[in-house]
Amino acid sequence: MPKTDQLSAEQRRGTIARYTAVLEGNFIYWMTGAWLAVKSDAARSKIVENLHEEVRDSHPNMMRKFAMAAGALPTTGDTMAVHQSLTDMRLFIGRLSSVRILITMAFFEGLIQRFMPYLAELAQLQGSTEMEYTDVHGVCDVTHTAELYRALEAEMLLSNEAAAAAAGVSFEGVELLRMLCENIITGSRAAVRSARKSDEAYDARLRPVHVSGNGASGVRAQA
Known part of the structure; x- marks a missing residue:
């Protein structure tokens, strides 16, 4: 990452704004996708604890206050800079692949924790003293x-995604996050992502799920 004191005020603002555009309205959605996807009680329990904390303590509000204090509320340009890579992540989560999502979210939680000192320094250089978001996430994450990672261990005992792991496609979400983080830092826009053979093979194993009382559900799950 570029050194904070070598960035212009606009570059610092843009990084905070693009991070906000991604995290404020999407992290809970991604974690909810993980909860919908997992099969093990142990994994569900860990994810619910995480979601409970996010909602109870209003982490999106912490994020919004942090961005406002740094003068870095996302603009249309900030939103569009991360639009494609964020869309790719949303579609990835929407597949409800439990092991893939847990690998991705465990990686992301660790990444956020390590990113907090950098994000706080950017805000401080913008003249902000509002650090609740970075202080909390530098510890809780x-x-x-x-x-x-414990949830992942429990889920792998029940999951039928061993073939995907053996094929090396379980880290697809991590690669999508890498691209998303690059867009956050640089402000560059990702190209439209073409379907890969691994995506097509995965989609071929999906089937509609019938939910009792609701007719045919639009939810898709692995066969």
């Missing part, structure tokens, strides 16, 4: 990361 250490625990969240460990818990998600």
Whole structure:
């Protein structure tokens, strides 16, 4: 990452704004996708604890206050800079692939925790003293990361995604996050992502799920 004191005020603002555009309205959605996807009680329990904390303590509000204090509320340009890579992540989560999502979210929690000092320094250089978001996530995400890896261990005992793991496609979400983080830092826009053979093979194993009382559901799950 570029050194904070070598960035212009606009570059610092843009990084905070693009991070906000991604995290404020999407993290809970991604974690909810993980909860919908997992099959093990142990994984569900860890994810619910995480979601409960996010909602109870209003982490999106912490994020919004942090961005406002740094003068970095997302603009249309900031939103469009991360639009394609964020869309790719949303579609990835929407497949409801439990092991893939847990690998991705465990990685992301650890990444957020390590990113907090950098984000705080950007805000401080913008003249902000509002650090609740970075202070909280610099601590709690250490625990969240460990818990998600334990959830992953439990889920892998029940999951039928061993073939995907053996094929090396279980880290697809991590690669999508890498691109998303690059867009956050640089402000460059990702190209439209073409379907890969691994995507097509995965989609071929999906089937409609019938939910009692609701008719045919639009939810798709692995066969």
